[in-house]
Each structure stands twice: as structure tokens, then as C-alpha cells.
Amino acid sequence: MLLSILRTLITALISLIGLTILTFVISQQDSTPLHDFQSNHWFGQYFEYLSFLLSANWGDSNLTGAPVLNEFFKYFPASLELLFFAILIVVIGGLGFGILAAKNRGNWVDNSVMGATLVGYSIPIFWWGLLLVLFFSLFLGVTPVAGRIDYQYYIEPISRFMLLDTLIGEHQYGGAAFFSALNHLILPAITLSWVPMAIMARMTRSSLVNILKFEYIRTARSKGLSESRIIWVHAIRNAMQSLLAIGGLQISILMTGLIITEYIFAWPGIGHWLLNSVARQDYPSIQGGILALSAMVILFNLLIDLLTNYLDPRKRRPIS
Amino acid sequence: MSIVLKSQFSLSTVVSISLLATLLGCEPSYTSASKSFNNTLVYCSEGSPQSLNPQTSTSGTTVDATSGTIFNQLLDYEPGTTNLRASLATDWEIDDSATRYRFTIRQGVAFHSNQYFKPTRFLNADDIVFSIDRQRLKQHPLHRLNDSEYPYFTGQGLNQLIKSVEKINDFQVEIILKRPESPFLSIVATPFFPIQSKEYAEELTKLGKIKLFDKHPIGTGPFQFLAYEADSYLRFKRFDQHFAFQSEFEDLVFSITPDPAMRFARFSAGECDIMRHPLPIHNQIASQDNTITSIETAALNVAYWSFNTEKAPLNNLKIREALNLAVNRKAILRSVYNNQAVLAETPIGPGSWAYDSALAKTLYNPEKAKQLLSEAGYSNGFELDIWAMPVQRAYNPNARKMAEMIQQDLLEIGVKANIVSYQWGTFLQKVRSGQHQSVLLGWSADNADPDNFLTPLLSCAASMSGSNNSRWCDPTFDKIILDARIETAQDKRQQLYQKAQEIFSQKKPWLPIAHTPNHLLINDSIKNVSVSPLGTISFESVSKKLQEETP
Numbered sequence: 026m027l028l029s030i031l032r033t034l035i036t037a038l039i040s041l042i043g044l045t046i047l048t049f050v051i052s053q054q055d056s057t058p059l060h061d062f063q064s065n066h067w068f069g070q071y072f073e074y075l076s077f078l079l080s081a082n083w084g085d086s087n088l089t090g091a092p093v094l095n096e097f098f099k100y101f102p103a104s105l106e107l108l109f110f111a112i113l114i115v116v117i118g119g120l121g122f123g124i125l126a127a128k129n130r131g132n133w134v135d136n137s138v139m140g141a142t143l144v145g146y147s148i149p150i151f152w153w154g155l156l157l158v159l160f161f162s163l164f165l166g167v168t169p170v171a172g173r174i175d176y177q178y179y180i181e182p183i184s185r186f187m188l189l190d191t192l193i194g195e196h197q198y199g200g201a202a203f204f205s206a207l208n209h210l211i212l213p214a215i216t217l218s219w220v221p222m223a224i225m226a227r228m229t230r231s232s233l234v235n236i237l238k239f240e241y242i243r244t245a246r247s248k249g250l251s252e253s254r255i256i257w258v259h260a261i262r263n264a265m266q267s268l269l270a271i272g273g274l275q276i277s278i279l280m281t282g283l284i285i286t287e288y289i290f291a292w293p294g295i296g297h298w299l300l301n302s303v304a305r306q307d308y309p310s311i312q313g314g315i316l317a318l319s320a321m322v323i324l325f326n327l328l329i330d331l332l333t334n335y336l337d338p339r340k341r342r343p344i345s
Numbered sequence: 346m347s348i349v350l351k352s353q354f355s356l357s358t359v360v361s362i363s364l365l366a367t368l369l370g371c372e373p374s375y376t377s378a379s380k381s382f383n384n385t386l387v388y389c390s391e392g393s394p395q396s397l398n399p400q401t402s403t404s405g406t407t408v409d410a411t412s413g414t415i416f417n418q419l420l421d422y423e424p425g426t427t428n429l430r431a432s433l434a435t436d437w438e439i440d441d442s443a444t445r446y447r448f449t450i451r452q453g454v455a456f457h458s459n460q461y462f463k464p465t466r467f468l469n470a471d472d473i474v475f476s477i478d479r480q481r482l483k484q485h486p487l488h489r490l491n492d493s494e495y496p497y498f499t500g501q502g503l504n505q506l507i508k509s510v511e512k513i514n515d516f517q518v519e520i521i522l523k524r525p526e527s528p529f530l531s532i533v534a535t536p537f538f539p540i541q542s543k544e545y546a547e548e549l550t551k552l553g554k555i556k557l558f559d560k561h562p563i564g565t566g567p568f569q570f571l572a573y574e575a576d577s578y579l580r581f582k583r584f585d586q587h588f589a590f591q592s593e594f595e596d597l598v599f600s601i602t603p604d605p606a607m608r609f610a611r612f613s614a615g616e617c618d619i620m621r622h623p624l625p626i627h628n629q630i631a632s633q634d635n636t637i638t639s640i641e642t643a644a645l646n647v648a649y650w651s652f653n654t655e656k657a658p659l660n661n662l663k664i665r666e667a668l669n670l671a672v673n674r675k676a677i678l679r680s681v682y683n684n685q686a687v688l689a690e691t692p693i694g695p696g697s698w699a700y701d702s703a704l705a706k707t708l709y710n711p712e713k714a715k716q717l718l719s720e721a722g723y724s725n726g727f728e729l730d731i732w733a734m735p736v737q738r739a740y741n742p743n744a745r746k747m748a749e750m751i752q753q754d755l756l757e758i759g760v761k762a763n764i765v766s767y768q769w770g771t772f773l774q775k776v777r778s779g780q781h782q783s784v785l786l787g788w789s790a791d792n793a794d795p796d797n798f799l800t801p802l803l804s805c806a807a808s809m810s811g812s813n814n815s816r817w818c819d820p821t822f823d824k825i826i827l828d829a830r831i832e833t834a835q836d837k838r839q840q841l842y843q844k845a846q847e848i849f850s851q852k853k854p855w856l857p858i859a860h861t862p863n864h865l866l867i868n869d870s871i872k873n874v875s876v877s878p879l880g881t882i883s884f885e886s887v888s889k890k891l892q893e894e895t896p
Contacts, residue, residue, distance in 0.1 A: 088770070089575070170607070170614045177596070179571070293576065301768070305770060
């Protein structure tokens with residue numbers, strides 16, 4: 026058990042070191058050096074760079090002059106808000122549709138869910154996002170085209186989570202501002218969650234269908250348990266481990282999707298910020314943004330690894 | 346079995362139906378922002394301003410964000426026209442030598458306030474002197490604030506021209522010039538002469554926050570600055586103590602939407618009331634939709650392809666001539682402008698009194714171009730960088746496409762062109778420092794005087810400051826445009842400008858491409874928004890259309 030955890034941790038650590046080497050190389054591309062290095066050799070400079078990173082000195086943005094880390098935390102809440110809702114849709118929708126298909130395996134419900142998800146993960150999301158805008162915003166007029174909130178509401182950024190700010194901030198708009206912010210989340214969240222949700226649904230279905238062939242399920246059936254009880258109590262728990270591993274992989278898809286989605290919907294999050302920094306050749310922001318985003322993916326995967334370890338008794342045993 | 350099936354359905358259908366419900370939006374009555382809430386005016390702008398102080402930038406985006414809102418000048422232009430009118434100065438006198446300008450300042454003009462500053466006095470002569478001296482004097486404490494540069498001021502050679510700015514009494518200021526300058530009043534009326542608060546600068550210095558001076562601007566304009574999130578929005582609040590104008594809108598928001606298709610989508614969905622820089626196709630759609638008004642103003646602008654004459658082989662006149670002849674401008678006019686513009690032959694447009702209609706026209710002639718190339722010793726062609734500006738402007742709706750068309754044309758004469766682009770701020774910065782080889786840019790005049798097309802764009806002084814991006818400096822040409830500035834009789838000035846335009850078309854530092862009218866789309870519930878021929882939007886008297894007025 027301990028050895029297995031150790032191995033997971035070391036893998037994550039190696040990835041993080043590789044990442045800092047990459048961003049270190051990027052930071053060397055800027056004409057004005059980000060940090061004052063004492064050492065003349067790149068090897069020594071790299072270690073100095075690491076200590077700068079650890080002491081939260083990530084350099085200043087070329088454009089605004091503000092510390093990169095501050096900029097990051099300024100844009101991050103908007104992304105996190107979007108990610109939260111996207112993950113919610115991935116989990117609920119992915120499991121929901123997957124279970125629905127598994128229960129109806131072979132009939133039209135199964136076929137249509139499978140068909141829809143196949144289309145779902147084949148569609149490039151920038152196109153999908155625009156289609157959604159075209160239909161829901163311009164044709165039906167039920168959702169906004171872009172942005173985080175209607176402009177008639179001026180919400181002072183406090184936590185920078187728009188939904189939270191509309192609730193805790195002092196303003197005269199009441200609940201209307203909250204609903205406006207929520208309405209602005211719908212299309213971006215759906216766009217972002219679409220591909221991972223389709224993958225999740227297909228994975229849920231296939232692992233459930235697999236598990237439902239096991240002997241112990243037949244035993245459960247012969248005891249006269251209802252199909253729902255079999256799935257929710259007996260099958261899902263066993264399917265969960267592989268789903269969790271798959272879920273961990275979805276986070277990197279979500280992160281790349283995030284950048285595209287934020288661009289389409291003019292969502293002022295880190296993806297938007299990163300793209301603008303690239304366009305402006307703002308190297309400190311680019312390397313800070315990449316570092317923070319990738320570190321998040323690595324840490325999230327670490328968390329998933331540890332969790333699957335914990336859930337799957339077989340993995341607790343070290344391979345010797 | 347049927348019972349089991351039913352229960353199977355119930356659990357997971359709930360999940361999918363609730364998803365569908367969110368998908369379709371639970372508020373079917375969602376209508377456009379502005380129509381439902383009439384106190385906010387939303388303007389879909391085309392980019393983030395480079396700065397919130399128009400002294401430090403010449404970009405139209407900065408001017409729109411600041412001069413139509415936060416600041417007033419001593420004089421300005423009546424909205425939608427080029428007629429001068431009194432603003433912060435109520436009266437002005439020019440002495441016989443045409444070098445002393447005495448301005449009488451309006452009394453009781455209040456400044457905005459913010460979290461750092463509550464003004465204790467009204468506008469007076471000190472503020473005028475302060476605002477001009479900051480740009481003029483190297484030793485002024487704010488001159489180098491945040492590495493400020495004053496491209497318009499230096500481009501116009503004003504630091505050389507102005508001898509002194511003196512306070513006569515609290516409400517009179519005298520500006521003394523070293524020599525007569527005909528366009529001077531037009532220059533003072535440009536957005537680049539905002540009047541700022543001296544008291545605010547002192548207050549911020551005391552607080553140790555002087556760096557915020559240009560980031561949290563204080564002015565006297567009809568809207569006061571509230572908040573700015575780069576690439577997202579700019580917010581203003583109506584300034585209730587403005588000396589002349591009271592908008593019917595309490596809030597003004599600039600929704601920064603660089604992509605024109607997305608801008609039009611937001612406008613169509615009612616998320617903004619005014620859309621800047623519609624594409625030609627949007628104007629066509631608007632003409633068929635009776636809820637949208639398209640405002641067109643004959644413009645003083647020019648789109649051009651400028652050659653960096655400091656770089657080989659573009660320092661060779663033959664090469665520049667060849668490139669001039671190689672480009673099929675009629676095709677560009679058709680494809681890029683949908684024929685909604687006129688061909689340009691000189692920087693000055695046909696709308697100006699100084700336009701020279703007798704000037705020889707550049708005609709598309711690739712054969713002649715090839716011949717010129719081989720005469721210049723480049724019969725095998727060469728490689729050329731074309732920098733295409735990354736944003737839309739009234740004068741150029743799609744520089745990228747234009748660059749691609751030029752690229753194709755050049756291929757015919759054996760010149761291989763590479764298209765280069767950067768984000769707008771970076772782009773301007775690099776062009777200013779002369780890193781480009783050739784660049785597709787343009788200019789919207791900021792005052793109505795014809796000199797405005799020549800001195801800032803083609804003079805030797807402007808080639809030092811960088812706004813002359815062909816970096817072309819011709820002493821004869823420079824002398825003529827200087828003479829024309831000193832001369833006060835219009836017919837004599839006209840002759841001088843014709844001579845200048847002839848030299849321009851002989852030396853070909855640019856290929857002029859088009860003059861375009863300005864367009865603005867507004868939704869039908871508002872009125873009194875205008876774009877001047879100078880390309881500046883004015884919000885001062887924007888108001889709602891009453892219900893009865895709507896047909």
C-alpha cells in the first residue's frame with residue numbers, strides 16, 4: 026500500500042519537474058529576463074528558478090506589470106466556476122446516459138444514446154459551441170451569446186466567482202443578477218462538457234454491460250432483486266474504479282476544451298487570459314499560465330490515482 | 346416485468362430530463378439586456394484600449410473609450426461634423442502675429458471623483474497648463490509616468506511649436522507659439538488634448554499612488570470611469586454635474602468583442618445597442634432589417650500599404666513603383682470593401698478641400714512592374730514581409746484578406762510575400778520602432794485640417810517619433826508642408842498641398858488603397874449617437890427613442 030502510494034507520488038513529482046524545465050525554457054525566450062539570476066550556468070539558474078517559483082515569485086506580466094500569480098488568481102475563479110458546472114454535467118449526464126443505455130442494452134434507447142455520444146465526441150467543440158449559440162441564442166433567444174453576466178448588472182468582484190458575488194455582494198438587483206449569471210453559464214458549460222460527457226457515457230455503459238455478465242450478478246438476479254437495485258447497489262460500485270480512472274483522464278480534455286470554450290464565449294478566465302498573453306507575447310504570463318494549468322492537471326491526476334488506489338483493494342498490494 | 350421496466354426508466358430519465366431543462370433554459374422570457382433595462386447603454390467595441398489617457402496613444406479604440414466619455418478638451422467638434430465649438434474654453438482670441446492664442450475658461454466645471462479623490466475646486470487655468478505641460482516638458486514630474494510617450498503631440502511637432510503655456514489669471518490661459526500654425530485650433534480640439542485635474546495628480550502623489558493617474562482617470566466629461574477589465578469590459582457612470590450634457594442613460598458599458606462575427610451576434614441578440622465597425626456584409630443585413638439603423642458618415646480616412654524606406658530593397662524607388670503597379674486595387678475594393686469605399690490616390694481624401702483631383706492615377710500593370718523590377722536588378726524577385734494589422738478599422742475591414750490578395754498579386758511579378766501579424770498593441774509598438782518591412786495600416790484623421798494626413802504620417806518629425814511608418818523623410822516635402830502650416834490663406838495652402846501630393850505620388854512611400862465611410866449599427870430604440878468624419882464616436886447626447894417615435 027505504502028509503496029504504491031510512494032510510486033504514484035514520485036511519478037507526479039517527475040512530471041512536475043519536467044513541467045518546470047519546460048517553463049524554464051520558455052522563460053529564457055523573453056528578451057528581458059524574468060528573474061535576476063546569480064548563477065551564470067543554466068543548471069544553477071534552473072534551481073534558482075525553482076526557488077523563485079516556490080516563494081511565489083512568478084515574475085510580472087509584460088503588459089500590465091502586475092505579478093503573474095495575482096493575474097492568474099484574478100482570472101482563475103471564472104474558469105473554476107465554468108469547470109465546476111462542466112464537471113457536474115459530465116458526472117450526472119455521463120453516468121445518467123451510460124446507465125440508461127446499459128439498462129436498455131440492445132434496444133432503441135441504447136442505440137440512440139450510443140449514436141448521440143458517438144456524434145458528441147466527434148464534433149469539434151469550437152464548431153459545436155457556435156452551433157449552440159446560433160440555435161439557442163440567435164434563433165430561440167433563450168440564452169446570451171457571450172460574457173458572464175448581463176451588462177446592466179454591475180457586480181463588484183469580491184470572490185470573483187460571479188454566482189457567489191451576485192449573492193454576497195451588495196447591489197440592488199436581487200436574484201435577477203444571480204439568474205443572469207447562471208444563464209450565462211449554460212451554453213459554455215454544455216459546450217465544455219460535451220466531449221467528456223460522451224466519453225463518460227460510453228465508458229459507463231461498456232463497463233456496466235461487462236459487469237452485468239458476471240456470475241455474481243446472475244446470483245443477484247436469481248434472488249429476485251430488481252434490475253435497478255442490481256445496477257445501483259451491485260454493479261455501479263465495481264464499475265466505479267474504472268470510471269474514476271477514465272474520469273481522471275477527462276480533466277486534461279476539459280482543460281484544453283476550457284481554452285477554446287472561453288474564447289468562443291468571451292469568458293474572462295485563464296484560457297482567455299492565456300490566449301491573449303500568447304497573442305501579446307507576454308512570456309511571463311504564458312509560462313505562469315502553462316505552469317499553473319499543467320500543475321493542476323498533474324495534481325488532479327495524482328488525486329484520482331490515490332483515490333483509485335484506495336477504492337481498489339487489488340491495487341493496494343505492491344507488485345513485487 | 347413491465348413494472349421493473351417502468352422503475353428502470355424513472356431514475357435515469359429524471360437525470361436526462363433535468364439536463365434537457367437546463368439546456369433549454371428555464372427562463373423562456375429572456376429578452377435583450379438593454380431593452381428590458383433601459384438605463385444601461387451597451388456599446389460593442391472592437392478592442393481593448395491601449396491606455397485610458399488619450400495623450401499617450403493615437404489608437405481610435407483609446408480615443409473612443411476616453412474622449413467621448415471621460416474627458417473634454419478646450420474646444421471640440423460638433424458631433425458628426427468637423428465644425429469647431431466651444432467646450433471647456435468659452436472664448437478664444439488670436440493676436441495679429443497669429444502666434445498668441447488666449448483662451449477664456451468656462452467657470453464652474455466640476456471634475457469626477459473616485460475612491461482616491463474628491464475634488465475641492467472647479468476647473469481653472471492650472472489644470473489647462475498642467476495638462477499641456479505634461480506632454481510638452483521633459484522635466485514635468487508626470488512626463489515619464491509609467492514610461493508614457495505622447496505620439497500625437499510629438500508626431501505633430503508640438504513640443505517644438507509651443508513656446509509657452511501661461512496662466513494669465515484663474516480663468517485665462519495663453520498659449521504662445523514659436524511660429525504661426527494654421528491648424529492649431531483644430532489640433533487643440535482633438536481628443537489628444539484632454540484636460541485633466543492637477544489637483545488629482547497632487548492628491549495621488551501625496552498618497553504615493555501616482556502610477557494610478559492614467560489607470561483611474563479623472564476628467565470633466567459626461568461619463569465617469571468606473572471599472573476596466575482588459576479584454577472584457579469598460580464601465581462608466583453618468584456624471585450628473587457635467588456642464589452641458591446629461592445622458593438619459595445612467596450606465597455606459599463597453600463590451601469588448603474583437604471578433605466581428607461575434608460582435609454582430611451580440612448586437613443581433615440585443616446584448617449591445619451599438620456596434621462599432623460592422624463588416625460590409627453586416628451593413629447589407631442591416632439595410633434589410635428595420636429594427637437596425639446603419640449610420641454612415643463620409644470619412645476622413647485612408648487605408649494604405651506603407652513601405653519601410655529604411656530597409657532594402659524598399660529604399661529603391663523603382664521597387665516601390667513596381668509594387669505600386671503590381672497590386673490590383675479594384676479587386677481589393679470589391680472583395681475587402683464590398684465596393685463600399687473609393688480608391689485612394691493620395692493620403693488626402695476627396696472630401697477635403699486640399700484634395701488634388703488632377704493627380705495621376707496608379708493603374709494596375711503587372712507587366713510594367715516586372716520591367717521595373719528587372720531594371721532595379723531584381724528580375725528574380727525577392728522576399729517581402731507584409732505586416733497586416735490584426736484588427737478591423739473603418740478604413741480597413743480585413744487587413745489579413747487584403748494582405749493575402751496582395752500576396753497573390755506579388756507572386757505574379759515574382760515577389761514572394763510573407764504575412765506577419767501580432768496582437769494590436771504589440772503590432773503598433775513594433776511598427777513604431779520600425780521593425781517591419783512593409784505594413785498595411787491606415788489613418789483616421791483626428792482633426793479636419795488636411796495637414797493631419799501629412800505631418801503625422803509623412804513628415805520627418807513623425808519618422809523620428811515612429812508614426813511615419815514608411816520612415817520616409819524628404820526635405821522638400823517637409824518644407825512644403827511646413828510652409829502650408831504657417832500660411833493662413835486657404836488658396837495658397839491649397840497650392841502648397843497640391844505640390845506636396847505630387848511629390849508624394851512621385852516618391853511613393855506608400856500605395857494608398859481606399860477611403861471608406863464610417864459605419865455604426867445602432868438598434869432602433871436609441872438616437873443621437875454619431876460618428877464624426879474623424880471617426881470618433883460621441884456619447885454625450887445619446888438618448889432613448891420615445892415609444893411614439895417608433896413606427
